[in-house]
Amino acid sequence: MTAVHARTRPPGAQRFREMSGNVGWGLIAWVLGIAFFLPVLWMVITAFKPESAAETWPPKFTFSPTLAEFRLVFSGWGPYVTHSVIATVVSTLLVLLLGVPAAYALAIHPVKRWQDGLFFFISTKMLPIVAAIGPLYVIALKTHLLDNIWLLIILYTAMNLPLAIWLIRSFMLEVPGEMLEAAELDGAGRIRQMGEVIMPVISPGLVSTALICVIFAWNELFLALNLTTTNAATLPMFLISSVPQEGLYIAHLSAAATVASVPVIIVGWVAQRSLVRGLSMGAIK
């Protein structure tokens, strides 16, 4: 086809068409990228403004940057960040701990009616969480878990588990059946097969699953807002508490939000390679 085109059209025009096509796509990508990034940039810039400069309209681009708002954030965020880290890390570990065996039972040696099980897991995500908050509140109240970090851990685990099971299952399906049979013939039991054959193959997938769980748990607000006050309040709660009843607060809020985003960005950046590998997994033949 290209040969025919080259003969009927002047080669220059062909080149131009190809180039302009690439430029067009590049342009769209950049516009989209900037559209997504602009609010973030605005947030970061505002965080460095003094409160008085943050509220002006049109926005000022010349100001003397200050770390005052960050200082304020760091002075008050201690308990919140501790709660967030505990809830995020423990719930993610629990998700992996429960998700791996569950995925195994749905992928490697499918249990009876495994399709129903799979659907059940994902169906729990279909209900809006608002619909469950009333009963959740009552249960938390009766079990004396209101404003307790364990409540968040349990809920975040439950919240992320269905998605994690689906993800891990899809990674496990990538493990060639032949490899498991080879391990079986080699004399490796189920546990050994898990440790020596399955885990190494799916580990990039596990990392990306864990990362997604971390992001979801770290950013979760609704449950934390309704079920905690002080003893288990997380970083998103801190952001809300940065909004005072009166007075200027945009710069302070931006600083808090910037600080809250940093861990997720770092985790994402560190795990980038395994995220890409995990989401495009293919075992060697």
Add this chain to the structure above:
Amino acid sequence: MAEVKYVQASRVYAKDAPPAVDALDLDIKDGEFMVLVGPSGSGKTTALRMLAGLEPLDGGRIEIGEKDVTWVPPKDRDIAMVFQNYALYPNKTVAENMGFALKMQHVHKDERARRVQEAARLLDLDDQLLGRKPKALSGGQRQRVAMGRAIVREPRVFLMDEPLSNLDAKLRVQTRAQIAELQRRLGITTVYVTHDQVEAMTMGNRVAVLAGGKLQQCDTPRQLYDNPVNQFVAGFIGSPAMNLQTVPLTEEGARLGGTVIPLPTAVRTAASQAGLRELVLGIRPEHMHLADGSGQIKGEVMLVEELGADALLHVRLAESGNQVVARAEGRKPPAPGQDVTFRVQPDDVFAFNPATGARLAG
């Protein structure tokens, strides 16, 4: 080292479907290289997996070394298997891959290293390859590592499931010879599955031909070629395939290509006893000898396939108009469109019952 025995071994996947392996009876001698061959869906791989213990039996039993292993788990059968896609562990080095089974048997580290080295030497795997991951190996090297993993175990039986199918044509021919030679040297009973009849013929001491889950014939390659028991085996063994033509019976023989091919009395008797009015005539391409106008079978050349050493003639027969293939000398093959005649030795003609496919005695 051990003999292997299938006794009425069956495997049924779905209740209504015909069995994947149907009452297989097969005796494999100690140290023998047995090839299971057949088209896809013939049950050859299932039969192998039953022997490996990866597939349960729905009837009959399997013995290894006179011991019933039907319900023995795979790891306790003292067998080693080479898989079609090699199934190497991607996160382990070549040496770890080869030594994994020994590690599972709690063989001491030094002994393990020694046996891995030994197997590597046997397979011409360099020492530096032993430290690499499978991903860094070529297809041929991976294949040899998969072989090595089996050899290291020093099992009583080797099972191989189309181990050459992922290699390119040239390497396949080389490796084919190496595996056959290695097996003879080690003297370990081997069951080898392939769909490639050339592999089957060149490698096996004996070859078991399967079709539709049933054993058709199990014999030496020579016997399969010279004395196929039925139409399926006749058509499957040999390349290019035997010409099979349904032809009308006459008083003295069968009518083909404008002539009557004489048939032995025994065949004619068998045919008349079966009440047949026509039968399937089988003649191998290499047994159709070109004759300069003096042959009995007449036809017209439609197409010539040059193979170098010889040429394959696609010939339209006179009268019936059916196409057959004949092997001719490569130097001066007839041109397409040319009328030709062939001579056929009466001994080279096979006759089959068109209804059952069974060979008519002759």
